Amino acid sequence: MSENGRWRPATRTAHGGHDSSTHGDVVPPLRPATSFARDAAYKLIAPGSYSRDDNPTYTEPEALLADLEGGAAAMLFASGMAAATAVVMALQPGDRIAAPTIMYWGLRDWLIEFCGQWGLGLDLFDVTDPAALGGVLQPGKTKLLWIETPANPTWDVMDIAACAAAAKAAGARLAVDSTVPTPVLTRPIEHGADIVFHSATKYLNGHGDVVAGALVTAQADDFWGKIRSVRTHGGAVLGPFEAWLLQRGMRTLFIRVARASANALAIARHFEGHPKLTAVLYAGLESHPGHAIAARQMRGGFGGMLSLRVAGGAEQALAVAAGLRLIVRATSLGGVESLVEHRASIEGPDSPVPPDLLRLSIGIEEPEDLIADLEQALGAT
Numbered sequence: 001m002s003e004n005g006r007w008r009p010a011t012r013t014a015h016g017g018h019d020s021s022t023h024g025d026v027v028p029p030l031r032p033a034t035s036f037a038r039d040a041a042y043k044l045i046a047p048g049s050y051s052r053d054d055n056p057t058y059t060e061p062e063a064l065l066a067d068l069e070g071g072a073a074a075m076l077f078a079s080g081m082a083a084a085t086a087v088v089m090a091l092q093p094g095d096r097i098a099a100p101t102i103m104y105w106g107l108r109d110w111l112i113e114f115c116g117q118w119g120l121g122l123d124l125f126d127v128t129d130p131a132a133l134g135g136v137l138q139p140g141k142t143k144l145l146w147i148e149t150p151a152n153p154t155w156d157v158m159d160i161a162a163c164a165a166a167a168k169a170a171g172a173r174l175a176v177d178s179t180v181p182t183p184v185l186t187r188p189i190e191h192g193a194d195i196v197f198h199s200a201t202k203y204l205n206g207h208g209d210v211v212a213g214a215l216v217t218a219q220a221d222d223f224w225g226k227i228r229s230v231r232t233h234g235g236a237v238l239g240p241f242e243a244w245l246l247q248r249g250m251r252t253l254f255i256r257v258a259r260a261s262a263n264a265l266a267i268a269r270h271f272e273g274h275p276k277l278t279a280v281l282y283a284g285l286e287s288h289p290g291h292a293i294a295a296r297q298m299r300g301g302f303g304g305m306l307s308l309r310v311a312g313g314a315e316q317a318l319a320v321a322a323g324l325r326l327i328v329r330a331t332s333l334g335g336v337e338s339l340v341e342h343r344a345s346i347e348g349p350d351s352p353v354p355p356d357l358l359r360l361s362i363g364i365e366e367p368e369d370l371i372a373d374l375e376q377a378l379g380a381t
Contacts, residue, residue, distance in 0.1 A: 009068055009254070010184075013068065013253050014251055016064065016247045017064030017067065017247075028057075028060055028248075030240060030241060030244040033055070036048055047059075052235055052237055053232050053237075055243070057243045058237075058243050061076060061246055061247040061250060062214075065204070069188075069196050070187050071189050071217055072219050072220045072224075074214060074216045075228060075231060076213070076214050077236050077237065078213070078237060078239075079199075079201070079213050080179070080199030080200065080201055080211075080212070081106060081107065082213050083197060083199075083215050084197055085110065085114070086234070087197070087227060088118075088120070088144070089230045090230055091144060092143075093118060094119060094121075095120055095121070095143040096138055096144075097122050097142070098124075098137055098145045098172070099111060099123075100148060100158075101124045101126055101127075102127070102153075102156065103146075103148045103151055103152065103177070105343075123138075123142070124136075137166055142167075142170050143173065144173050145166070145170075146177070148176070148179075149177075149178075149181075149186075149297075150180055150294065152179075152180065153307050153359040154307065154353070154354075154357070155305060157289075158290075158293075159293045160174075160193060161191040161192050163192075164192025164194075173194040173223065174192065174195070175194065176193040176195070176196055178197065178198060179334070180303045180334075181298055182198070182253065182257055184254050184257040184301075185261070185301055185303060189218045194217065196216040197214070198216075199213060201334075202332065202333050202334030203253065204249065204250055205250075206249045206253065206336060207335060212243075212246050256364060257304065258300065259364040260303070260363060261284075261304055263364070264284070264303065264304045264360075265302060267367060268285050271374065272285060275311075276312075276316075276381065277308050277310060277311060278310070278311050279308075280308055281308075281309070284303075305359070305362070306360050306362065309356045309357050309358075310378075310381075313355060314344065317342055317355070317357065318345070319381045320358060320378055320381055321340050321341075321342055322377075323380045324373055326365070326369060326373040327339065331346065336364045337363045337365070339361040339363075340358055340359070340360055341358070341359045342357075342358055343359050
């Protein structure tokens, strides 16, 4: 045991945060009820009266995630977008948001559209410019700084502690998209974050069979209450079966993330300097400009995501993707199987992502097989 006599995080996660001593069930139970009974005094028998507000099947994975992140509370949502948009919708008209130019494109595009309609200010900044963040934070006006590190799909690294200090000085909250590192590798609240976001569809579930989102808060304050109200009244809650599947996936989180991280590092090192590539983008490489920061705030690995920039531009990049035999051409990330995606094609003509970039979600296969597949695809172009 460690951590004040508690079992270590990987051990707690393997059990899904579930206590089998109460009813004897080794596997966490599924409770599909939509409504919950009251006693003769009209008091609830257990917390929660209706599944749009709460359900015991949500409670355990939420408690486990809050525990892993070192937060005060967690909430599950029907999707990652539902979770992210709930944070924004808890703001007031006139508030401003600062966010990176390159981040998850679906959220960035929604922010651009929604902020104008909702009366929110949006300031996008270049994470590769050290002065850019200071230029967009407006004290008293900026209420939310949203960052993603490493940032999808270029894997730029941001210093969470420095961002937290800058946000605090401006009177803003810091929300960190930690989908890629997961609490296995990074715990943003320890570095000063106020809210941690996960597209739980990805690594938390890890098996490509659940769409889900999650938020963890450092403090269960009034703002957190507003987010909960958005979830309840907007109906953005995760279904009980999906919550159960998410909890099942989380039980293998530590071993999956460790294996994917080791595989990604092996692939990045193998292909760094490859004659048919102009760059390998992976924070675990010592040559990565954000490596020192990543090494400081990521423990036990650098994640399973990396990108390759293919010599010859978009045409060659697409040809390499077409030539892959093992790595699957598909959207999403964080599963046990390796995927490849040409991000510029997915994001469209306004995408800021380089057209020669292929994003790889590295799974838990044998790394030698993944390397061989990439080598043969590169060799065929």
